[in-house]
Structure formats: C-alpha cells, structure tokens
Amino acid sequence: MIAYYEELDDEERDRLRNVIQVLYRQTFLLERKFDKRTGRMAVSGEYRTGSRHFEFLKEYFAVAGITLQENMHMGLIYIQGETLWGEKLPRLATIYLLVLKLLYDEQMAAVSSSSHVVVTMGMVNGKAGEFHVLSSLPSPTEMRKTIALLKKYQIIEPMDVLEELDENTRFIIYPSIHAVLLGDDIRELLGTFSEEEYGGEEAIIQSTLEDMPE
Known part of the structure; x- marks a missing residue:
C-alpha cells in the first residue's frame, strides 16, 4: 500500500x-x-x-x-464505520436537512431519471410547515445562514443568488443527502421534532450512509 x-x-x-x-x-x-x-x-x-x-x-x-x-x-x-462521528448542527439546519431528505425521496419516487433533484425555498418551508416544526417563517438572514451551511457540506447547491433569497429561490439536492442521515423514517422523526420540545437546542445528525440501491 x-x-x-x-x-x-x-x-x-x-x-x-x-x-x-x-x-x-x-x-x-x-x-x-x-x-x-x-x-x-x-x-x-x-x-x-x-x-x-x-x-x-x-x-x-x-x-x-x-x-x-x-x-x-x-x-x-x-x-x-462505527468509528465515524456525527456533526452537531443548529436546529434550523437539522429541520431543513430532514425536510430536504423527504423532498428528495418524494421526487425520486416519482420515477426521476436523475440522481439529484431541484426544489425551491418555498417548497422547503412549506413542507416544514406541514409538520408544524416551525412556529414562524425564519428570517431571511437565518435562512441564508442555514443554506450556506448545508452548501458547505455539499448537501445542496443554490442555483440562484442567495442575496435575493425568496420562496422561488432554487436549490439542487445532491444524493449526498443519504450520507448524513440514518435510515430512520423521516416523517416519523419530523413528527417528533416539535417546537416545544426542541426549541433553541442543537441536534446531531449521524454521518453514516443508510442502505441505498446499487
């Protein structure tokens, strides 16, 4: 070697x-x-x-x-490997990560011919709203900071200028979304991620691949 x-x-x-x-x-x-x-x-x-x-x-x-x-x-x-450790992420980044995984899975299930999918900021916040994990819409500054963090780890890639962030801002979700989540039921996990229980805290996302199709 x-x-x-x-x-x-x-x-x-x-x-x-x-x-x-x-x-x-x-x-x-x-x-x-x-x-x-x-x-x-x-x-x-x-x-x-x-x-x-x-x-x-x-x-x-x-x-x-x-x-x-x-x-x-x-x-x-x-x-x-069991020796790999997860990364601690802010609460909003954790919520967005879970929502992005859900959106990714939904679009891939719709017989997508690509390994990546495109979503909008409105879709992300809308899906988070469905699970009542946000008490209100995050500020543009919070959203930009969170998107920049997820971009840093190559989970997503903004297709539009972040300074002009709005509900129509587009993002590519990379297949690496699988690499930062366990194989848990994302809907069930989001359902337990209530504002009252986790407000202001951080969460840990395990950096371990779930089983994926070859």
Whole structure:
C-alpha cells in the first residue's frame, strides 16, 4: 500500500491526500456538482481521483475499520464505520436537512431519471410547515445562514443568488443527502421534532450512509 502511494508523482499525491481528507470530513465524494458558470452538472475532480485510486483507498480505510463503497447509481463514493462521528448542527439546519431528505425521496419516487433533484425555498418551508416544526417563517438572514451551511457540506447547491433569497429561490439536492442521515423514517422523526420540545437546542445528525440501491 505504501509502495503504491510512493510511486505516484507529487501532484497526484496531493490529489489523493485531499480526497482522503474530504472523506474523513464529510464521508462522501460526489460524482457531479452544479457549475454556476455553465448552469450544468459537471464531473468532480475529487470523485475522479477517488475512483482512480479506489482499491488503494479501500485498503487504506480498512486499516481503521472503515469500509469504502461506491454507489454508481447515486454517483457517490462513501465511507461507513462505527468509528465515524456525527456533526452537531443548529436546529434550523437539522429541520431543513430532514425536510430536504423527504423532498428528495418524494421526487425520486416519482420515477426521476436523475440522481439529484431541484426544489425551491418555498417548497422547503412549506413542507416544514406541514409538520408544524416551525412556529414562524425564519428570517431571511437565518435562512441564508442555514443554506450556506448545508452548501458547505455539499448537501445542496443554490442555483440562484442567495442575496435575493425568496420562496422561488432554487436549490439542487445532491444524493449526498443519504450520507448524513440514518435510515430512520423521516416523517416519523419530523413528527417528533416539535417546537416545544426542541426549541433553541442543537441536534446531531449521524454521518453514516443508510442502505441505498446499487
């Protein structure tokens, strides 16, 4: 394994090192991301590197008891293991994350031919309202801050300018939404996420892949 790494040139080593760090940080690599310059989905360089060195990475993570897998249908390379810890998220980010997963699953169930889906801010807040988990509409500042956080972890990608955020602002939900939630019933979980019980607190979302179709 070490010999394989040492045979790479410096540039490729840097790419591989970056991929390892990304996998440890967010547990997944996306095959395609939205490119605002072209308005299209583009293949990720990180994913190409991960795919190119997949067998090496698989052995590397196995040393730490972590399993590396690839889901070609979803366009994800991801890690699983009991040693991985979840990230603590603010309450609004947790609510949005659960709602986004629900919207993603609903659209994919409608025989979607793509691994990503597009929703609007109005759809997200509307779905949250259906479960009565928000006592009032968050302020534009709160929504922008939350969207920026979820974008940071490559869960979503805004298609429109966040400074002009309104109910028509569009977002791409990446298949990585699977990588940050357990396989619980999202509707049931949202149903227990009442304003009275969780007001002002933070929640932990487990960074572990649920079972997905190959």
